[in-house]
Amino acid sequence: MHCWDPRIEEMPLEDLKRLQFKLLKTLVYRVYSFSPFYQNRMKEAGVHPDDIASLEDIRKLPFMEKKDLRDNYPDGLIVSDKEELVRYHVSSGTTGKPTVVGYTQKDINNWAESVARGLASAGIGRGDVMQISYGYGLFTGGLGAHYGAERVGATVLPTSVGNTERQVELMRDLRVTAIACTPSYLIHIGEVAEKMGISIKNDTLLRKAVVGAEPWTEQMRIRIRDWIGVEAYDIYGTSELSGPLFSECIQQQGAHLWGDLIYPEILDPDTHEPLPPGQRGELVVTMLQKEGLPIIRYRTGDIAALNYEPCTCGRTSPRLERLTGRVDDMLIIRGINVFPSQIEHTLLGIPEIGEQFMIEVDRTGALDDMLVKVEIAGDSFSDKITDLMKVRAKVERALHGALNVAVKVELVEAGSLPRFEGKAKRVIDRRKL
């Protein structure tokens, strides 16, 4: 095991908690003293920095959400003096105003440090040539991965996105060993290379990919491994938190969340009560050292679970399991939280049916009824009604097991369900509540 910063990465959890409390205290005093926004919010919530007497007291602090960043466009949430800022990143909002994040030099350093620890934990460092195929510019992906890769001593090839044929040629000619990009772009690179007659597996040295910025699955990881011979490591981060920040170690068992930088909570999206370790809920984040734009109890809207078991790599920090959806997509069926992504994941494992699905929710009397429509796959179906009923029962059983709620399944013809480009709208909720 090669820790980039063993002092933090191997710190016993008790020591880490003490460090986190100290950092939290400093953070809360700072924003209360220097930011009208945070001071007003805390006053509204009836909490003063002096009330934070333990790490658990973080729960007294009010939440922040994306809307706060939009409402305070362009720089109402920035706490540092303007001349302390060394960079802005801007994320284009699909609705309303964009969000602006300002970074001090220390913010940039911590960001690079966080990425560096992650890359080192995946075995990327000096001697590696790392292609950065995330967009450079206002988007945080390119520069975030770039600074981290330079910090660990890798040779950076800043290709950004686009012109994929050239990316493949450079990958081969400059002996690229690692890449940072979205999982779908990695698959696209593999397809383009194949068309060019270049096998990523045999004709290039690419062996590791740090992928994120969009949802992906374990099945995709296996496909990438088998098809192009590349081990993919998940990376998590959003522009509000800085950018891509936390990634998986060589064990590929969830992204390590460095305790000196982040205090994560998993809360029930409705009640905001903390959920036990391992359970899925909304990821709420406090960035313990961010200066330019402090982030305190920020509701990411991402559905995730935390694993507090020590990792076999020896690092003590909790790990973020791969995201399973967005709070906005969540359905509550008979009191149980259900995410379309769980359904997608379950269906992938059943060969008799396709990947597309639609969810229809109705209320009969006092009870919610969830119907999931799935397509019979291609021409491999059995024409025996009993076999088709068995397929339906199998899907119902698998979904019941995954969701903990009874589901009715309807088999429909292949190609008959709507296809979505971009954001899928797979839920029709007809309940009148």
Add this chain to the structure above:
Amino acid sequence: MNCEKYIIRQISLFSENKPGRLAAMAKACQEEGINILAFSIAEADGFGVIRALVDKPDLAHKKLTELGFNVAFTHVIGVEMKDEPGGLYQIASKLADAKINIEYSYAYSGKDRAVLILRVDQVEEAIRLLLDNHFTIIASSTIH
């Protein structure tokens, strides 16, 4: 004995149970000049399976697939039966004695004969058994 020549390729369509699906299938067959010799519909809750014997199975498969149907080929056999009381019993009892299970079946009664279409769990055994007992099995070449 070569059983191949007695094995008929039936087309099976998975269909949602809603108005217009049979019409869509039948229209395609008309347009392509495909003759349907026999067919049946099996229905379950919300979906069904349309099964048909057609004279041009490959063309039917291609056209119906293009229309978005799930189409599969299934092997069935066609046995002539006497168009009189007891005709069905003669065949069914032979299969029962040999412990051959009929998964599904349908029939048509033509000008000069009645034909029973059988989907069984042991196709070759059924063919041998019926031939040994002097039944007439339709050769697939007379259909396709």
